Amino acid sequence: ETGVTQSPTHLIKTRGQQVTLRCSSQSGHNTVSWYQQALGQGPQFIFQYYREEENGRGNFPPRFSGLQFPNYSSELNVNALELDDSALYLCASSPDSPSGANVLTFGAGSRLTVL
Amino acid sequence: EDKVVQSPLSLVVHEGDTVTLNCSYEVTNFRSLLWYKQEKKAPTFLFMLTSSGIEKKSGRLSSILDKKELFSILNITATQTGDSAIYLCAAGSSNTGKLIFGQGTTLQVKP
Numbered sequence: 259e260t261g262v263t264q265s266p267t268h269l270i271k272t273r274g275q276q277v278t279l280r281c282s283s284q285s286g287h288n289t290v291s292w293y294q295q296a297l298g299q300g301p302q303f304i305f306q307y308y309r310e311e312e313n314g315r316g317n318f319p320p321r322f323s324g325l326q327f328p329n330y331s332s333e334l335n336v337n338a339l340e341l342d343d344s345a346l347y348l349c350a351s352s353p354d355s356p357s358g359a360n361v362l363t364f365g366a367g368s369r370l371t372v373l
Numbered sequence: 374e375d376k377v378v379q380s381p382l383s384l385v386v387h388e389g390d391t392v393t394l395n396c397s398y399e400v401t402n403f404r405s406l407l408w409y410k411q412e413k414k415a416p417t418f419l420f421m422l423t424s425s426g427i428e429k430k431s432g433r434l435s436s437i438l439d440k441k442e443l444f445s446i447l448n449i450t451a452t453q454t455g456d457s458a459i460y461l462c463a464a465g466s467s468n469t470g471k472l473i474f475g476q477g478t479t480l481q482v483k484p
Contacts, residue, residue, distance in 0.1 A: 262415075289470060300377075300461055300474030301416070314469045346414065352470070361407065361421055362472060366414040 262287075262365035264349050270371045276337045279368045281349030283330040288353065289313075290332040291362060292324060295346040307332055336370075344372045375400045377464050379475035387483050390452050394478045396462030397444040404467040406438050406445045411459040411477070419447070419460075452482045 263282045271277050283290050289308045293301035303316035307326035321337040330351070336343055346369050350362035377398045386392055398406065405423045409416035420429045422438035422445060429436050433452075438445045449456055459479050463472040 291470065291472075293474075298476075300379075300463075300476045301472075303471040303473070306470045308470070314471055316471065348414075348416070361418055363418070364409075364415045369414075 262349055262351050262363050264347075264365035264368050266368055267366065268369045268371075270373060271339050272373050273339055273341060275339050276335065277339060277370060279334045279336075279347050279349075279370070281332045281334070281351075281365060283332070283351035284363050286353055287351035287363065288330050289351060290326055290330065291350045291352075292332070292334045293348040293350065294318075295348055295367070297345070301348055304334065339372045341372050344370060346370075375464070375466070375473045377462055377473050377475040379460075379462050379478050381478060382476065383479040383481075385481045385483065386452055388453055390482075391448065391450045392452060392480065394447040394449075394460050394462075394480070395444065396446070396475055398462075398464040398473075399443060400464040400466050400473055402466040403440070403464060405465040407463045407465065407472065408436055408445075408447050409461040409463065411461055412457075416461055449480075452480075454482050454484055456480060457482045
C-alpha cells in the first residue's frame, strides 16, 4: 500500500508567476484535501475534492484552484504568486466520503518559496 | 468562527519527563478531535477521539476528550528524544470534510 506522494518537494518561484503542485492519493482513498502551512503555524484548509468535484473551500482567494482526476490524484494551482504564498503545501487523502470519518493521511508536502 | 487553540506553544523537557499538551476547540457541528505528530514535513496520525471521557492509549502516549468543556489533552510519559516534534491538534465537523488545526505545540526533549 503506497502512501500519499507529492511533487515537487521544493520549488522557488518569483512574484506573479504560476505554480502547479501534484498529489497522488493513498490507494483506495477517494477524497483529497489541500492545506497550506506557513512557518510556525498549523495547516490551514484550502479545499477538498470528492469524486472530482470541489467539496468545501477555506478562506483562500480564487487564484488558488484545484483539480481531482478519475484516478483520485490531484493538482493545486496558484496563480499570480505573492510573497505570502511561501509555505509548505500539504496534500491529504481519506477513504471516506466527506461526511465520513476525518482521519487524513498526509503527504510530505511541497515547500514553495516565492521571491 | 471555528477555532482550535493549543497550549503551550513550545515546551522543553528532559528525557524521562511526563508532558501534557492541551487543546481547546470551538467548532460548529463538532464531530471528532485528532492529534498528529509532525517531525519533518508529513503530519502522522496519532489519535482520533469522538466520545468524551474515553482514554485512547498507544504505548507511552494517551489522549482524552472532554466534549462538555471543549478540550482534549495529549499525555506523553517517559519522554524520549524521538518524541521531539510538533504536535498538532485538529477538530473535524460533521457537515464538512475539513479539519481545523491549532497552531501546534513544539516539544523538544533533551537527553
